[in-house]
Amino acid sequence: MAAGLNSARSMAHDDLTRAQPLDIERPSELLAYLRRSGYIAAGEEPRIRVLAGGVSNRTVMVERGSDEAWVIKQALAKLRVAVEWFSDPLRIHREALGLRLLARLAPPGSITPFVFEDHEHHLFAMAAVPQPHENWKSMLLAGQIEHDHVRQFGQLLGTIHRRAWEERAALDPTLEDRAIFESLRLEPYYAYTAGQVAPAQAFLTGLIARTRVRRLTLVHGDYSPKNVLVHGGRLVLLDHEVIHIGDPAFDLGFSLTHLLSKAHHLHQYRRAFAQAVQTYWSSYLGALGEAPFAAGLEQHAVANTLGCLLARVAGRSPLEYLSEDERARQRAAVLALMAEPPDSVSALTERFLVLIER
Ligand SMILES: Nc1ncnc2c1ncn2[C@@H]1O[C@H](COP(=O)(O)OP(=O)(O)O)[C@@H](O)[C@H]1O
Ligand SMILES: [Mg+2]
Structure with missing residues (x-):
């Protein structure tokens, strides 16, 4: 019992x-x-x-x-x-x-x-990525800006965008669903920021609308140095939960924002990061090749970079390494650029660097 x-x-x-x-x-x-x-x-x-x-x-x-x-x-x-x-x-x-x-x-x-x-x-x-490995964001913040890492970063993204476009007919239709991208990116980065920064509202609203209709290829959605480990000199990409079929310009804007915000924060490495932006962009284009959406992509990449540069100082997920002063300066610089958006990644880089120069 x-x-x-x-x-x-x-x-x-x-x-x-x-x-x-x-x-x-x-x-x-x-x-x-x-x-x-x-x-x-x-x-x-x-x-x-x-x-x-x-x-x-x-x-x-x-x-x-x-x-x-x-x-x-x-x-x-x-x-x-x-x-x-x-x-x-x-x-x-x-x-x-x-x-x-x-x-x-x-x-x-x-x-x-x-x-x-x-x-x-x-x-x-x-x-698991074998040991020893290092997080690429930590390396970059420590001033370890290596040309070959930056080149791989561009080549990796360009290859994904091109290959997915080539195989678009065979991609899993689940990837057409963009609910995760909406809730983890468009709302917290662009829509929330539009509500916080009145002078950017029209720009960001337009950017959201264009992003929603541009369904061109696979977009990683979290293409950041924080999600890259470097093992034996090779980059390994992590963290794919925001992946969807959408606008490749989002990945470009999201990632260029990390390079430009580090150029801003690390005064002594400003030129090295500006050079990294050019290396990144040209290796990306090299890997992207002849995909038809390549035409006009630069303008959308610039717009997403401006959107993300502002979102990372005024959105729900601000970059933790930027000081209050740096956030204020980045916000003012982006608002000036949004009034008259640069027509190329290199013009954006140069003008951004002039605007944040102390
Ligand atoms: N496959 C892996 N091998 C080694 N470390 C990993 C691996 N996946 C994740 N990590 C470590 O865990 C951290 C968080 O992983 P991540 O996939 O970026 O998660 P989250 O979605 O929470 O950002 C990474 O920055 C990395 O340090
Ligand atoms: Mg992560």
Whole structure:
């Protein structure tokens, strides 16, 4: 009788444990999950380490011995930023789809191989980038601006845009859905900023409208040095949850903003970053080749760069390394440029640098 009660109690306890959502940042929970699901053997004792830095996901390293390591990502419903910002955890499956697709389209070695995906717990696993590696954003902020890294950054994006355009008829139709791009990019970057900065409202509203109708090729949506690791001199791209079919000019504006904002912040490396912008743009164009949307792309890239330069000082996700003074100066510079947008990436760079010069 007593034994029966106990086992009833422990069953109820098990049900309760199962009903709790899995949190992969709790190592014992993750270990039990990996064993229960058969992804690792019952007796295996991998080393589990929570990775810092992500704002929209839980990211955990699972080292399975000397030759194999995985990174498991699980989506958060509420993003880790100062303002309230929510996004559907189902986006993790968009990232897994993007990962598999990019592994086919991008230059060899630039995308981490896919390992497994779990729709119940909203997570997926990919191969870890081997050690030693460095985050490219950290390298750039430390003044390590290497021509070959910048060249690869342009070539990687140009290759993705071109290859996806070539294969557009065969792309997964899910990628036409842009809800994640709307909620993680158009609203927090462009629409929110339009509401905050009245003189930019017309420019940003026009930019949103054009972005929505330009459905040209695969857009990464988070093409930032922060999402690039450098291993053995080669760039590896991460973080594909915003991937969709849309306007390639968005990726250009988003990424050029990182180079120009670093030119702004790191006074002593200003010229090196200006040179990096030119290297990036020309290697991008070289890899893009003859895609028909290449004509006119520069003008849209400039407009997105202006939109992102402003969004990163006045939107929901400001660049953490810019001081209050730098934010104010960048905002004034962008408003001056929006009044009369430059017609090329190089003109934009030169005028931006003049406007922020102390
Ligand atoms: N495959 C991987 N190999 C090694 N480190 C990784 C890998 N994926 C992610 N990371 C580390 O975790 C961090 C956050 O990952 P990321 O995919 O950018 O998540 P988030 O969507 O939260 O920004 C990265 O900057 C990187 O340091
Ligand atoms: Mg990231």
